[in-house]
Amino acid sequence: MLKMRQVTKLFFPGTVDEKIALVDVNLLLQPGDFVTIIGSNGAGKSTLMNIISGGLKPETGTVTIQDTEVQQLSEHKRSRWIGRVFQDPMAGTAPHMTIEENLAIAYARGKSRGLSFGVNRLKRLFFKEQLSLLGIGLEDRLRARVGQLSGGERQALSLLMATFTRPKILLLDEHTAALDPNRAELITAMTEKLVREMQLTTLMVTHNMEQAIRLGNRLIMMDKGRIILDFNEEEKRSLTIEKLLAEFEKISGHKLADDKMVFG
């Protein structure tokens, strides 16, 4: 489904600030894989996401989505295959537009945007049905402006908008990190349910090690622009936070340091 081969990305090449963001990254995702990614600050997790989504272009290497090489395609062209939820709850929705208008924008993913009504009766019914799956009452507020929703509600809407057109790949970039623990748990549960029901191929960056171990069928750890650990479903089942930390120290030669890292 997703294949990355020998991807390297530099920032500020040739200057004193040169930073190696990704080095020779190889990654192969099977359809339906749900991969969690952890790593310390500056490990290259966000760069990896941006290379896949098209926000950044790699210096070398290829990114292939379902037999199409995409590394040179612009972000908006790739987004026909890629659904994405950002860390910032404000980032995934248009605040001055209504819930149904936001959903209509998401619904048009991969289609050409022409001069037919964005929201019509049929679509509205579909949106209502989809919103009711979230179970937080948004289906009764179709015409409310998204700016009036709470951070958690906005993130739930973003998640639905990113997934309900069944993208080939779903990118979740610490999408619960900005929420309080209760809401974060709610969004995590929604994520699990939607990914499972739609069998979406998913990459999820998280700072929560417990979550990284609990969710998905594969766990990747990154450090200094490289993928240093890769646990499959079976290995992951017996994994604990302590084991993960010990493995990390053994391979990287330093302790996992991240202000945001949550261990429990």
Place this chain on the structure above:
Amino acid sequence: MLHSSVTFVQEGHLLMLSSLPVTIQLGMLYALMSLGVYITFRILNFPDLTVDGSFTTGGAVAAIMIMQGYHPWLALAGAFVGGLLAGVCTGLLHTKGKINGLLSGILMMIALHSINYRIMGMPNVSLFKIDTIFPNASAISEAPYLRTVVFFSVILGVLIIKLLLDWFLHTDLGLALRATGDNDRMIRSFGANTDMTKIVGISLSNGLVALSGGLIAQSSAYADVYMGVGMIVIGLASVIIGEAIFGTRNVFFATLAAMLGSVIYRIIVDLALRVEWLEASDMKLITALIVIIALVVPAAQKQWRNRSVARKRALTLHTTDLPGGESDA
């Protein structure tokens, strides 16, 4: 221009009565310009100074086409297309050329000044005694009811264009355009090319502005290379006045506000011109002041409100929470 109206003095106050329809009609013709400004300023969040140039482009194209014998309606279509093209240029400078938005507008405004002069071939063109879409003075003196017909036709015509714009802003493309100004990162992640939506928006905006310029040239039977100077500020003032009065709860009201804001602006101008110590040339200063006040007051109000809410909230914390206590909900 159109200040030949009858005024009469009543108890020491200057009242204007009979000129009101004329002022409203003028306001409606300028309303297309403020709708254009609404698209860039409010929807795309892009203050587009091209307007000063493209308004004149509309007037120049319409006047010259009529002079050369084209049908006045075709001349209007020409004005619209001229504005669309000017907008595409500004959009390209901004998106593909990566030039700052304000600067792209200024560059196009300056470039258009020369182009407008080339279109007209002279500093001004008079359409006196030439047929336009508006009946000329002799036709009106023969059949005074035409004045009423024109008045209602203008209102109806502008209203139809407003409704077409409302419709457009609810189509898939229109939604993408609105989202571009609201959250461009989000709309890109759903597959819209924001360069394209910006160009479409800026182009449509300047098309409407030029259409307005073409209508003003026809209704005043006169086009001048300076007719667009200060137009962007008038457009901003109209949009802001309209929003203050009619609100912006949805697209329908927002465009209605831009439209009626233009009419109210013209009425304000009309009243200001009746104040003895004000000169007609003071209008640009007054317009700038309206925009400045409208921009400064809400921001100051918001800041003041936030501060007072924060202070009250802080005071309640002092009285209810023990130091070091858990306040996290």
